[in-house]
Amino acid sequence: MTFSRRDFLKFVTLPAAAGLLLRPQLRAFFAGDGGTRNLVLIDLRGGCDGLNMVVPFGVNGGTYSSEFRQSLAIPQADVLPLSAQVGLNPRMIALKSHFDLGRLAVVQGVSYPDPDFSHEVAQAIWQTGELSGFAPQGWLAKYLHAQGGASPSAVAVDGSITLLLDGSGGFVPAFTDIGQFEFPYDPWHAADKENRRAAYAAVAAGLAASSKAELAAMSGTSLGLLDLIDQFTALPAFTHVGAYPEDGELSDLLKLVAELLYGNLGLRIFHLPYGGWDTHADQEKGDYHSARLGTLSDAMAAFHQDLVAMGLADDTLVVVFSEFGRTVYQNGSKGTDHGTVTPVLAFGNAVSGGLITPHPSMDPADLTEDNELPMVADFRDVFGTVVESWLGGSAAVCFPGHAFGNLGFVA
Amino acid sequence: MAITWNAANAAHLYRRAGFGATPKQLDKALAQGFEKTLAALLKPDKPQPKPKKKSLSDLWRLQTWWLDRMVKGSHPLSDKLALFWHNHFATANSKVQNLKWLHRHVKLLRDHALGNFRDLVDGVSRDPAMLIWLDNWQNWADSINENYARELMELFTTGVLDKNGQPNYTEDDVIAVARAFTGWTLDGEEFFFNDWLHDHGSKAFKGLTGDLDGGDIIDSLVADPATAQRLGQKLWSYFAFPIALDDPLADELAAVYVASGHEIAPMVEAIFRHDAFWSDTARRALVKAPVEWFVGSLHLLRAKVRKDHPYDIGGAIQAMGQSIYNPPSVFGWNEGLPWVATSGLLERAATAESVADARDKWAPVTFKPGKLLGKEKDWPTLDGPALVALLLAALDLPDASASTLVALQGYAAAGEDGTILPVVVDDDYVDLKVRGLVALILSSPEYQMS
Numbered sequence: 001m002t003f004s005r006r007d008f009l010k011f012v013t014l015p016a017a018a019g020l021l022l023r024p025q026l027r028a029f030f031a032g033d034g035g036t037r038n039l040v041l042i043d044l045r046g047g048c049d050g051l052n053m054v055v056p057f058g059v060n061g062g063t064y065s066s067e068f069r070q071s072l073a074i075p076q077a078d079v080l081p082l083s084a085q086v087g088l089n090p091r092m093i094a095l096k097s098h099f100d101l102g103r104l105a106v107v108q109g110v111s112y113p114d115p116d117f118s119h120e121v122a123q124a125i126w127q128t129g130e131l132s133g134f135a136p137q138g139w140l141a142k143y144l145h146a147q148g149g150a151s152p153s154a155v156a157v158d159g160s161i162t163l164l165l166d167g168s169g170g171f172v173p174a175f176t177d178i179g180q181f182e183f184p185y186d187p188w189h190a191a192d193k194e195n196r197r198a199a200y201a202a203v204a205a206g207l208a209a210s211s212k213a214e215l216a217a218m219s220g221t222s223l224g225l226l227d228l229i230d231q232f233t234a235l236p237a238f239t240h241v242g243a244y245p246e247d248g249e250l251s252d253l254l255k256l257v258a259e260l261l262y263g264n265l266g267l268r269i270f271h272l273p274y275g276g277w278d279t280h281a282d283q284e285k286g287d288y289h290s291a292r293l294g295t296l297s298d299a300m301a302a303f304h305q306d307l308v309a310m311g312l313a314d315d316t317l318v319v320v321f322s323e324f325g326r327t328v329y330q331n332g333s334k335g336t337d338h339g340t341v342t343p344v345l346a347f348g349n350a351v352s353g354g355l356i357t358p359h360p361s362m363d364p365a366d367l368t369e370d371n372e373l374p375m376v377a378d379f380r381d382v383f384g385t386v387v388e389s390w391l392g393g394s395a396a397v398c399f400p401g402h403a404f405g406n407l408g409f410v411a
Numbered sequence: 412m413a414i415t416w417n418a419a420n421a422a423h424l425y426r427r428a429g430f431g432a433t434p435k436q437l438d439k440a441l442a443q444g445f446e447k448t449l450a451a452l453l454k455p456d457k458p459q460p461k462p463k464k465k466s467l468s469d470l471w472r473l474q475t476w477w478l479d480r481m482v483k484g485s486h487p488l489s490d491k492l493a494l495f496w497h498n499h500f501a502t503a504n505s506k507v508q509n510l511k512w513l514h515r516h517v518k519l520l521r522d523h524a525l526g527n528f529r530d531l532v533d534g535v536s537r538d539p540a541m542l543i544w545l546d547n548w549q550n551w552a553d554s555i556n557e558n559y560a561r562e563l564m565e566l567f568t569t570g571v572l573d574k575n576g577q578p579n580y581t582e583d584d585v586i587a588v589a590r591a592f593t594g595w596t597l598d599g600e601e602f603f604f605n606d607w608l609h610d611h612g613s614k615a616f617k618g619l620t621g622d623l624d625g626g627d628i629i630d631s632l633v634a635d636p637a638t639a640q641r642l643g644q645k646l647w648s649y650f651a652f653p654i655a656l657d658d659p660l661a662d663e664l665a666a667v668y669v670a671s672g673h674e675i676a677p678m679v680e681a682i683f684r685h686d687a688f689w690s691d692t693a694r695r696a697l698v699k700a701p702v703e704w705f706v707g708s709l710h711l712l713r714a715k716v717r718k719d720h721p722y723d724i725g726g727a728i729q730a731m732g733q734s735i736y737n738p739p740s741v742f743g744w745n746e747g748l749p750w751v752a753t754s755g756l757l758e759r760a761a762t763a764e765s766v767a768d769a770r771d772k773w774a775p776v777t778f779k780p781g782k783l784l785g786k787e788k789d790w791p792t793l794d795g796p797a798l799v800a801l802l803l804a805a806l807d808l809p810d811a812s813a814s815t816l817v818a819l820q821g822y823a824a825a826g827e828d829g830t831i832l833p834v835v836v837d838d839d840y841v842d843l844k845v846r847g848l849v850a851l852i853l854s855s856p857e858y859q860m861s
Contacts, residue, residue, distance in 0.1 A: 184764035199822035206814025218856035332554015
């Protein structure tokens, strides 16, 4: 990994620049799967309005504002142009500057054949890679399963395990906060704490080979969380250098990821569900949707600053996706309903930036029978590219039966 | 099949129809017999009262109010079903931002928990919290909003696909249903049908045509075979063990639903009378939800919620992952193993500790461990194995595995720094080790299974 002069110059005024923040040695006890590339998947739950994220102001003669988004359209003068036809939401200034530096790839028009309009089914399809949506194993879990590894390498940064990571055959921790990782004990009898912990471990270990799947799973989780307690207790302090927005949501999750990466625990793959995008009504009341996109952009840029400071900017890829876009026509409640295509963003020093696929046609004559935008790219090619070109895995393993085409946005 | 009415079976019934039975409740159930026990469990509770203003002042206070009522309650099935419907019709204060309405919403679900499903769907469709939650209050003839229409079918009635994997509705159906529900809105705090905003044009939906109203749609959806199948599958999976939509058990319950004119109680009763409910497959087959775990634990411990500690109680429920009145999304909570993924299991251990070690007025609950041990004069007769067995029976886990017994017995005799502690059950020992054993049992994998 290199610390480029350009990155260095951005930090000369920050304390972190006084010295490259060296990460601790990877601890053999907790070595993950031995991989060195990190992946952060930001999952915009609820269906993000991609048309107001990557705004197609010039596609098909501006039908975006004249035909489809009469009151919700972002004025063309405010859009941050990425080309003569499309541009980012004006709140996404931070990501626009990374785009200009070649670090942001925008895959436009992402969907899959015969898209589903249900959040639940569509989320399941995006997470399993199976178009039926009814599969028990996530595509990323398939990668983890093929990879093996004695200790966890992936984290569901959520209250519980996500479908994307479910079914890997190994322990995938799920948490949003490491402050809770302390073995509970009775303060009146602190000297008994080790006895309680030992008994807790013995109860769990005794069920490791249980024929009841739930008991065996909980046994593994109990023992795994005791390991995490030990690891997190010894986690070195990391002083964030990134200027995170104070949203109390995504920033906190990305800060946690930065701290875990800095701790070098072998945890290198992170799934961050981030809701609040289901804008059926009053989408821009109080600038709601645009402000949220601004938070997303600012938090990602701050995370990148953290990565630069710890020397991981070349080794970390961030991908942003959502289960569907929203209706091309705005609805009667100043909102948008469930649609189809959505842009996917890939962000990092290793990205071959730019507009990877063209925007779908905005010609009303080209809409699908559901009155939605036609697909340009298949999400399985987007994630397959990540699996093959970034993680060194096999798209055929993660997306069996899909004729994979590499989109080439990862160098 | 005649049910062999013994303690293990009575405990199984109480775990599913309620929050578990104390040894005393089991004695009473055995004395009464199966029929009387089941009839008492199936009897609906009185309508839920309105909480005092203070309990409506913040989410944690309202959560604590209901949790306290569940711990004290004598009709646990009404609460178990209210929690089921709360997940089915998942509506959250995060968007509604009105606890009075959230209370009304849950009260509606609980009061109709064992009633007629059409009444329930009709009530939910006019419920202020729901009208806000899924935007139907602004679903108007000249500007439809399809949010409620879609979820009414996808989540509340038919589901997306039928048991053969065929779609239950089309995108055109979503539009037709949305148009039928135009004008179902609010006037101040109450439901109001605004005729001016209703689309009186002709709509076509599943064989019906004409100026369809929301009521016509509800009639159709409640009577749809896909709804019957889905309710059968969901109720069976909630009370017995998880099954797929095309499982013949779901067909059986669907038939009960149809034959009864869409009543809920007959389906629930059919589950508790079914051979498969009493089979090995059903035993300890379900992961307790956080509320079930918490309410059941306090009930078995004969502990009480301290209502003046809402931040501890509501905070614990939230940390364990089931913030009642505030589910994470329209899909509600993920049942089963997701409850006990890393964070959830750790929070149960933390909550178990704070419940088991509650001994002063700053504790979130009141709990006296000596109450679990019978008469104090008999304590000296207890050795380690007897003490562990007594506590497992009190906590509805007499079927714990041998390895668990060994681990708990080891703890009972573990002194500081690896020394052996003689098991002499007196006040000091109770405060140190009975509390510790309770915390360990409540956080053990086997206790998480109902």
